[in-house]
Amino acid sequence: MKIYWIKAQAPRRVLALIKHLGLKAECIEVDLMAGGLKTPEYAALNPNMKAPTLVDGDLVLWESAAIMAYLCIKTGSDMWPAHNPSEQVEVLRWLSWSDCHWGPAVAPFYFEHMVKSTFGIGPPDSALLKASVAELVKFAKVLDGHLAQRTFAACERLTIADFQLASMASYWRESAMSLEAFPHIVRWLDVLQRIPAWADPWPAKASAPAITTY
Ligand SMILES: N[C@@H](CCC(=O)N[C@@H](CS)C(=O)NCC(=O)O)C(=O)O
Known part of the structure; x- marks a missing residue:
């Protein structure tokens, strides 16, 4: 599982959750100042050209709230109450x-x-x-x-x-x-x-x- 991030508040939520839950993830810092969010490769993952983006196998997911919910569902964390x-x-x-x-x-x-x-x-x-x-x-x-x-x-x-x-x-x-x-x-x-x-x-x-x- 890969998380593309920059040092900003939407990625922060996802990174905090990953750390808090002790999840295994490859956290890839995108070089914002070098235009890393605007490359065709990144835009193909996230057409908003913003961070964070999660890639897990065939799944590509953006929006920090959706990524956090996905991480909780994947790991059974009740920080997203999937079953209630x-x-x-x-x-x-x-x-x-x-x-x-x-x-x-x-x-x-x-x-x-x-x-x-x-x-x-x-x-x-x-x-x-x-x-x-x-x-x-x-x-x-x-x-x-x-x-x-x-x-x-x-x-x-x-x-x-x-x-x-x-x-x-x-x-x-x-x-x-x-x-x-x-x-x-x-x-x-x-x-x-x-x-x-x-x-x-x-x-x-x-x-x-x-x-x-x-
Ligand atoms: N609603 C999105 C917001 C994503 C977003 O705006 N990311 C900002 C950082 S907080 C970003 O990538 N900014 C860089 C830019 O717009 O160039 C989410 O929650 O993931």
């Missing part, structure tokens, strides 16, 4: 909410602070961030209210929904996301940060080629 329909729709609800609402609400902060500084593409756009606060607060209220009585997002245990929801938000302090007013979100993110594979999901640097097998 009511739990499954609960996880699916938070995966969908993350992609449709929470992700877009936190993304401007993550991009303006983390991505721009990583690639040296200028200072954060403070006007844009100011305009983004209302949307962040609107959805933070939803998540904080949900987490008020819970340790994890769904099913009263760690699931792939936590990894999907928490990736960009983990950097809330560095990204000036004003989440101080949402103590349940902060506590939940801190709980996740104590999971070793979540805190450090990145494969060890391999000598060329950049492949890590767990």
